[in-house]
Amino acid sequence: MATNNHRLLLAARPAGIPGPANFTADAIPARMPGPGEVLLETVYLSIDPAMRSWMSEGTGYQQGIPLGEVMRGGGIARVLDSRDEGFAPGDLAQARLGWQTHPTIAGRHLQKLDLTLGTAEDWIGPLGLSAVTAYFGLRDIGRLRTGDRVLVSAAAGGVGQIAVQMARIEGCRVVGIAGGAEKCAFVAGELGADAVIDYKAEKDLSGAIARACPEGVDLYFDNVGGPTLDAALAHLRKDARVVLCGRISQTHAAEPYGVRNLNRLAAVHGRMQGFLVFNYRERYDEARAWLAARLREGKLRQRLHVLDGLEQAPIGLGMLFRGENTGKLVVRLIWP
């Protein structure tokens, strides 16, 4: 019997937090692979804050997705049929699959999973792009050094979890900022942060950072931007580094928040730098080798927040902006 490819298409550009109303569902017969192509069944989709900007019309760092097209997104899939000699049925691979159950993709756009490094779940979690982002952000942009006093925001999230643990592994003192008691308990108890700040319970975030980081901050890994970035800047130490990884707090701000404490950056001879993980494509293997080694040693973990079913993808995307995800958010379509 012919297999149907169930898809979620971008139907309306988001005005606020994205959700199911921005998408329509359809189903078309899965396309048999042509020469050099592979027919896949999607196993996991990664749900990431950047997707919100891809839904807009060319305002993000990548071109906006045209209305009516399959929503863009990366994930892991199993090969069903292949006309690329590099792939055989049953292989697991990762690619930009889109929000669909049965994509047909050129083999050259697929990367076969090296299952000696980790399971399919590891490849969407602690070996996935969020983890790789934390690796390059800390190592290349943050120039992480043993003994650094490190502060990480959105510390319970996909990128933040790995940043906290990586800094701990490298012999740093780490403070995590997260929203709510449960997430803070996770960051301290499970990830091993030396101190945590529940920013939702703090009226004076700068004061809370001063208490949690009495010697100041050598490296601030910023996932949220806005007032949190400002508060962190006020506590930088000499030669501090600020890694601009993301600014999720500003995604839906009517007016972008104007950072006020840049004078502190000058005063401490500090450096603030942004980056995009995609520009490290050539070095993903290096990051994954490091992450997989720590995984094997039992020093690294990543809590996933798993939603089941393609229809959950738009719901999951909205959860990221409400802080409702309790780990790296993924959608599972079938059991690997």
Ligand code: NAP
């Ligand atoms: P995530 O941290 O798993 O989920 C997003 C989290 O952001 C939420 O759980 C929430 O945590 C926090 N948040 C949401 N709205 C907020 C607000 N208004 N103020 C403060 N915190 C808020 O997501 P992720 O995929 O790991 O991404 C984390 C950041 O990294 C994002 O900014 C993303 O854009 C960025 N990123 C950058 C790159 C790159 O190449 N530079 C690559 C991947 C991701 P709380 O409940 O703790 O508030």
